[in-house]
Structure formats: structure tokens, C-alpha cells
Amino acid sequence: MYPDTPTRPTVFPADPPPSLTDPRVIADHDWAAFSAVTMMVNHWDRTGRSSGRRRLYWFITAEQAPDVHSLAERCQRQLSRPELDHTAADGLHITISRVSAASEDMLATVAAAARARCAELDPFILQVLPLAGSRGAVRFSLAPWGPLLQLHSTLTDVGTAAGVATAKPTSGFRPHLGIAYCNRPVPAEPIQRAITDLRRLEPAELPVSGVKLVELRREDHRYRWTTLEEIRLGGVSDGARDKR
Template sequence: MTATPKRPFPPLHPHSTSDAEAIRDNDWAAFRQLEQVADHWTLKHWAPGQAGFYWYLTFADPALVALVTRCQKELDRDGIDPVPLDGLHLTLLGIGKSDLLSSAQLSAITAAARGRLRGIRPFHLEIGPLAGSRSALRFSVAPWDDLLALHSALREATASVCSSAGIAETSRFRPHVGIGYINTPQSATRLIEDVTALRHFAPVSASVAEVRLVQLRREDRRYRWTDRAVVPLGL
């Protein structure tokens, strides 16, 4: 899952990683330029039974759950597999396939992360409005500065134990929170129109106080995971 780098989306960074409007405009402009969207499950191919380790942020904030619910209800005709409400997440960093990492390596990665994350304080994010990518619909997330620092620290911690060759560079990180995966190749036109109608919903605030090292798997066109470690920020 980390061996072949995928093109980041949007292709370019916003002109400011601290300006929420710049981030949202960049996400929206990139999505609106798409002519076609792809089946996520084909584009992001996994072998049967495949699983992998990732650093995740997870969310259960009531305001975010309510916003996701409203948007998913309006998109149920669009060939979208909705993200379960108990599965809302922000992917920070892929670590590697499960069969290539030992329990000792995971423990060492976690210990290294604990040391580096003591210097990063808990923070808040604004999540929304809705936009999309080549194979998913997702919320913009702003600002990026704390997330970029978090990604960099986790990358350093992971690379101190594993080879850095397959670990994504922070320059390729594009924070987002997905709400649905496109399951049918199609023209992007209708999806863009339907998302446009939902962009008036105001962003909501979510808190970030910890990161999770998860073992991720696919089940019936959904992502599910098991926590392997939870690392607090600033402690």
C-alpha cells in the first residue's frame, strides 16, 4: 500500500496552509476541474485479505457526525459507498503491510512517536465544506499547519524504525475527511453539481488530542480497523 506512491490530490498545495479559505478554494478548484471520477475500490486496489498499518485521526464529534449524516442522505443516488458514522477518520500516514511489520517494530514505532508527539499540543480543526477527489467525496480540513507538523513527526518516528523508502513525504500530504467512496466510474459533472448544493453547510469544529496506530482492512466496500496504539499529544 505504500510501495507505489500515488499522485496527491489536489496536485498542488494551497498558497497558504494556515488560511482556511485558501485551503478550501484549492480543494474545490481541483475537484471542479475533474471530467471523470473512478471506482475507488478498483483505483485503490487491495489484494484479498490484505491489511496494513496506518497512523489515523478518528472523529466522533456530534456536530461532525450530524453534518456527515445530512450530506450522505443527499448523495444516496450518486453511486457512493458512505463512510460509516463510526468510521470517520483522517489518514495521516501509511506505515506498511501487516505481514511485513513485526510486533516489535510496531512497539518501537509507537515509542518513537510518543517521544516526538510530546512537543505537539492538542489543537482544533475546521472540517468542511464538502469537496471531492478522483474517487471519493470528502470534506476540506483547515488549517494544515498542525497537521503538517504532526505528519512530519510521525514520519520521522516511523522512519527511525522502518526504511523511509515507502513512507510518504510530508510534501505529498493532503489532509481531508472522507464521507463516501465512489463505486462507479462516471462523469464528474453530476457529482460536482450535487456537491455544490451541499457546500452551504458551514464547517464544524473538531478537536485533536491523540493519534492512533491502526491495523486497517476492507470489509464489504468499507474500511475498518483495530487500534494497535493510541498516542496522546503534548504528554
């Protein structure tokens, strides 16, 4: 979520999968990358956390996806380990991109442009695939990537036009949905082994009908956020604000 330390590349896996549509290829690619990790790191021990800095993100959330909640909870029950901080059901999210700090006027411009552009994008359904992980988290792979890459590119273009930068180009976007964060450096092999059986579970579906601009904060070892704008795909924003 936040920038990695200079000793760690910020994109994981380093390369995208050879297919952006085939669920099996995407899942196998993510698993191969995670299987090559030898040490997990503390997800919470990251740079770029000055206390007065706003952290703004585009998120897809999972409130309307009970099957995803059930799948995550089932996996979390089997991953009850002291080195893993589980993500609560109301904290499940897909990070699309981080947005640089901006004035309220700039954010209003970004939201209005995003509303217009996203009205041209169709809602879509993601498969929440078998578990894998990264250096600091346990997470589900997602398929297909195409609609997510299109959404990332659209929001990047909107921000660029308004003078509001995003953290990574679309070429560096690696879609995933995290269910647990590592809270200390530990060998990866025991976590990889614990995940193996869970990878046999059937995937869940996540309907995506919109994206949220949120202000993110960390409370202990949990992410919470306030929704600033909710943008509907193929429609208009209702302007709702909520808190997580």
C-alpha cells in the same frame, strides 16, 4: 488510501494550496481541483491488495466530534446516489500516513518513539470545511494544515528512525476527511452539482487530542480497523485497543 494505479498520480490535488492556514483559500483550492475532474473512478478498484498483506496506518478519528457526525450525515442524506458508498459515523477518519509492514518489535519501537515525540505536540482544533472531492471520493477539506503537517512529519521521522517507512513524504500529504467513496466510473459533473449547495453549510470543529496506529481492513465497501496504539498529543498513550 491505497496506492493508485500507475495511470493516476497519487497526490490530489497535485499542488498544495497557496495558504496552509486560511480556511477559505484551502477550501477554494480543493474545490477548484475537484471541479477540474471530468470522470470519477472506482475507489475500490485499486492495486496493492494482496490478501496476506498487513495494512497499517496512522489515523485521526472522530468519535468525540458529534458536530462532524451531524454535518457528514446531513451531506450524505443529500448525496443518496447508487455510485456513492457512504462512510458510517464510526468510520470517519483522517489518514495521516500509511506505515510499511513491520514486525511487532519494530511497531513497539515506533509506538514508544511516537509517544515521546507526540507528547511535545499540542492538541489542536480543525475546521471541517465545505465539501469537495477527489477522483474517487467526496470529502471535506480541513484547516489549518499546519498542525497536521507537523504531525505527519513527526510520525514520518519516528518511522524512518525505526526503519519503518511511510508511503508519502510530508510534501505529498493532502489532508482531508472522506464521507463517501465512488464505486464505479461515472461522470463527475452530476456529483459536483449535487455538492454545490452543500458547500454553503457552516463548517464543524474537530478537536484533535491524539493519533491512532491502526490495522486496516476492507469489509465489502467499507473500511474497518483495529486500533493497535493510541498516542495522545501532549500526554501519554493509554495503550487501548478497539475495533471498528
